Amino acid sequence: MCRGLRHQLTSAALRENKPPLDTTVSRRSRPILQVPEEESAFMTEKTLTANEIDDLLSVFKGGHKGAESLSDVESLDLDRPNRIPRGILETLEIRHEQAARLMREGLRVALGKELQLSLLGLEQERFQTFKERQEEPCCGFVIDMPPLRSPAYLVMDFAFAFACIDRLLGGTGSDAGSGRELTATEVSVLSEVIEAVLRAHVVVWDRYTKLTPTLRKTVSIPRFMRDIRDEDAMLTAEYRFKDFVDGGGFRLSMPLPGLEGRLQFGGDREPTEDEGATDQVRGELQEHMVDVDVDVSVRIGGADITVGDILALEAGDVVLLDRDVKTQLDLLVEGRPKFGGRLLRKGRKLVFRVDGESPASQRESSNES
Structure with missing residues (x-):
């Protein structure tokens, strides 16, 4: 050539x-x-x-020395979208663990038996992926979740479902039964267990929205389900029993399209006792929070100066702050004033002595009230 x-x-x-x-x-x-x-x-x-x-x-x-390294590039799994920020997801995990404790109490009352139930995992995934993981036939229930437009999907292991039915009918809790579609009578008997599960999850989501779940229908073949779109993102909580029905359990998959906005801007209200959260549960929830790290800083003072003054600053210049030398300093927790106190010295380190609640914090509390 x-x-x-x-x-x-x-x-x-x-x-x-x-x-x-x-x-x-x-x-x-x-x-x-x-x-x-x-x-x-x-x-x-x-x-x-x-x-x-x-x-x-x-x-x-492909060997240019200025090319970006791919060592920090993560794989993209389209079947498991990351729609919820990590901090909010960690909070939801704690609240679902709280739901497991509430369900233990609800199932104890319904079945007359002490059960050990725990959260196995909380995962974001496409509904298509969730359906493919279920056996066919399965013990599935479509749950309407007003005000959410899309329903949730509850799937119980057959061993757990049949053991509950036997127990509710006066038996010992035998899980004998083959995988098949439940009869209308069996669904009616099992409704007490379903209600206990849903009540606990109302408490989980109460901080973000007020859900009123109702059972719509049963679906034993997930691949034929058209109530939820395959591409919709879901938040699936899986629970497992210990020393009951050979470690069986159930899964509840919640629709994220109606929850994402509420998760980002949801209120900080905690569930009341009338809504199912007891003092004991709150205490256990607090125990999980004591090891959470928070950012703490001390604000010495501030000043309003022009951009020109900032550009003209040199070594040796002095900036006049807005705080008197006798005024307490503010200890900020996650950027918000919480305590007032003074700076001291311990060896070659600065320390902060807390004298009481910060005046700025008191003003914020009065404004919020």
Whole structure:
């Protein structure tokens, strides 16, 4: 190909009575193209060095030293979207653990038996992925969740469902029963267990929205379900029993499209006792929070100065702050004033002595009330 191109350039130059272009590349300087002198008035000779050519070639070979490293690039799993920020997800995990304790109490009353129930996991996934993980047939229930437009989907292990039915009918809790669609009578008997599960999750989401769940229908073949779109993101909580029905359990998949906005801007109201959260549960929830790290800082003072003054600052300049030397300093917790006190010294370290609640914190509390 190069030989043919050189021949064409030489032939064209001979027809115009011009010397042929020198297309050879020197090993020392590696010029790309040398232009005849009569054309140098409007074109300048450009010569690349050996290092420049090596750098240029390395780009196409994928070895350019300025290329970004892929070592910190994470894989994208479209079946498991990350729609909930990590901090909010950790809070939801704690609240679902609280739901497990509430369900233990509700199921104890319904079944007359002490059960050990715990949260196995909380996962974000597409509804299509959730359906593919379920056995067919399965013990599934479509749950309307007003004010959410999309319903939730509750799936119980057959061993757990049949053991509950037997227990509610006066038996010992035998899980004998094959995988099949439940009869209307069996669903009616099992409704007391379903209500205990849903009541606990009303408490979980009460901080963000007031749910009023109701059982719509049973669906034993998940792949035929059309009440929820396959591409919808779901938040699935899975629970497991210990020393009951061979470790069986159930899964509740909540629709995220109706919850995301409420998760971002939900209120801070905690459930009241009348709504199912007892003092004991609150105490256990508080025990989980004591090890959570928070950012703490001390505010010495501030000042309002112009951009010009900032640009003119030099070493040795003094900035006058808005705080008197006798005024308490503020200890900020996550950026908000909480305590007042003074700076002291311990060895070569500064320490803060808490004298009481910060006046700024008291003003914020009075404004909020």
